Amino acid sequence: DESKRQRLFFALWPPADVAERIAEIGRTLDGPGAVVPCDKLHVTLAFHGACDPAGRDALLARAEHVTIAPFDLVFDRLDGFDKPRLIWLGLSRPPAALFELAEFLRADTLDPRAFVPHITLQRRAGPISARPVAPIAWRAREFVLAESGARGVPGGYRILARWPLAG
Numbered sequence: 081d082e083s084k085r086q087r088l089f090f091a092l093w094p095p096a097d098v099a100e101r102i103a104e105i106g107r108t109l110d111g112p113g114a115v116v117p118c119d120k121l122h123v124t125l126a127f128h129g130a131c132d133p134a135g136r137d138a139l140l141a142r143a144e145h146v147t148i149a150p151f152d153l154v155f156d157r158l159d160g161f162d163k164p165r166l167i168w169l170g171l172s173r174p175p176a177a178l179f180e181l182a183e184f185l186r187a188d189t190l191d192p193r194a195f196v197p198h199i200t201l202q203r204r205a206g207p208i209s210a211r212p213v214a215p216i217a218w219r220a221r222e223f224v225l226a227e228s229g230a231r232g233v234p235g236g237y238r239i240l241a242r243w244p245l246a247g
């Protein structure tokens with residue numbers, strides 16, 4: 081039953097005060113892009129696409145097996161993708177634990193792209209030359225499973241479940 085499929089992804093969601101500072105960067109950039117509002121800012125860890133209920137349950141079960149301690153993230157550079165046209169905030173020194181977590185949660189995905197940790201700031205954006213920005217640091221203490229396009233709202237996200245990071 082196609083109507084039961086959900087677009088699911090694991091993500092890190094910044095605390096509200098951090099998200100507000102990140103959103104400010106997106107707002108102050110020049111250019112034609114659509115600025116992502118602060119409650120939608122996140123780091124996608126693993127994009128699983130359209131999942132049926134059994135697929136969703138498998139993701140919920142997998143998340144229970146994460147044994148990674150909280151880790152620090154320092155977002156300190158702007159960069160972009162060409163397809164789709166995004167401007168994003170990234171890390172010049174992403175911690176190993178971030179890649180471990182993403183790799184564990186990406187198991188069995190069909191996503192062929194390498195994991196590039198980023199927070200999308202603008203969509204349908206103009207070109208950007210990569211450059212450093214004043215660092216914004218945050219300690220990741222939990223990860224979430226989120227649904228994209230929930231209740232038929234494109235670009236709307238709904239957090240379905242949260243798990244604490246614990247080593």
Ligand code: 2AM
Binds near residue numbers: 123127166200228
């Ligand atoms: P983006 O911010 O780089 O566009 C929900 O759509 C989240 O999943 C977004 O963070 C988006 O990343 C990511 N996403 C959407 N489609 C994807 C795909 N085909 N492969 C990997 N990530 C995807």
